[in-house]
Amino acid sequence: MEKVCDISPFSMKKLFFTWCSIGITSFGGGAITQFLIQDKFIYKHHWLTEAEYTTIIGIGQITPGINILAYTILIGRKLAGWRGSILSVLGLIIPSAAITLALSAVYLNISQYPAVQNGLKAAFAAIFGVSIVTNWRNIKPILQHGCHEGALPLLSFLLIMTATAILYCVFHVSVILLYIMGSISGIFVYTFIIKKKPRSPK
Numbered sequence: 196m197e198k199v200c201d202i203s204p205f206s207m208k209k210l211f212f213t214w215c216s217i218g219i220t221s222f223g224g225g226a227i228t229q230f231l232i233q234d235k236f237i238y239k240h241h242w243l244t245e246a247e248y249t250t251i252i253g254i255g256q257i258t259p260g261i262n263i264l265a266y267t268i269l270i271g272r273k274l275a276g277w278r279g280s281i282l283s284v285l286g287l288i289i290p291s292a293a294i295t296l297a298l299s300a301v302y303l304n305i306s307q308y309p310a311v312q313n314g315l316k317a318a319f320a321a322i323f324g325v326s327i328v329t330n331w332r333n334i335k336p337i338l339q340h341g342c343h344e345g346a347l348p349l350l351s352f353l354l355i356m357t358a359t360a361i362l363y364c365v366f367h368v369s370v371i372l373l374y375i376m377g378s379i380s381g382i383f384v385y386t387f388i389i390k391k392k393p394r395s396p397k
Contacts, residue, residue, distance in 0.1 A: 203240040207275060207282060213240070214267065214286025221291060222318075226326035228263050232270070233332050242274055245336040252333055257374050263287075344389050351384045 203209070213235050221228040229252075236243045243251075251273070255265035264284065271283030305311050334356075341349030359377055362368040 202242065205240075205242060205274065207278065209240075210271065210275060210279060211282045211286045214271075214283050215290050218287045218289065218291035219294065225263050226322060226329050229266070229333075230325050230329045232266060233329065236270060243270065245332070246340070247273070249333060249336045257378070348384060348389050351380075351388055355380045355384070 217228060217231045217235060221231055233248065237245055237248055251266055251269045254269060255262050258265045264287075267283045267287050268280045271279035271281070273279075275282070302311075337352060338349065341352045355377055359373050362376075363370070363373060
């Protein structure tokens with residue numbers, strides 16, 4: 196358990212430069228960016244808890260547009276209101292956009308070399324490994340909450356995740372439909388299983 200006394204002092208300046216550091220180092224797309232967000236905001240500065248971040252991920256997943264941008268806006272809003280949202284988006288986009296433009300120009304000139312192609316393959320493998328860690332960090336608070344609530348809620352959440360994966364991979368069900376079905380299932384589990392489950396006195 197993280198202690199409140201370990202929380203880093205928050206400031207708008209520190210928020211901006213934290214996002215800048217994420218934008219500069221987030222090579223590899225969304226999974227890498229998520230990993231860095233978790234590392235900075237949860238484990239380094241302790242400005243967010245794992246449960247708060249999981250909630251932000253859930254909201255970001257059901258909103259249209261780029262998920263990472265949604266996470267950035269929501270985190271900034273939670274920490275410092277709309278000023279925090281604007282500052283967070285600028286901090287993430289400005290350095291990463293500049294680096295992307297520079298790397299794109301370089302890649303166009305060297306992409307034909309075999310060494311470059313082999314390097315990209317190795318990078319993809321590394322990104323896949325980081326994606327596994329990132330997704331585990333997202334799922335872990337849900338599983339911990341399910342364990343706390345008891346076996347039946349935990350099994351319900353695992354069933355929802357498994358059914359969603361099968362429907363998407365095997366039957367190619369629309370992602371939007373899966374979001375709707377998952378949300379309805381979550382409401383059902385909370386209303387008729389978790390909420391009505393008798394709580395043991397602490």
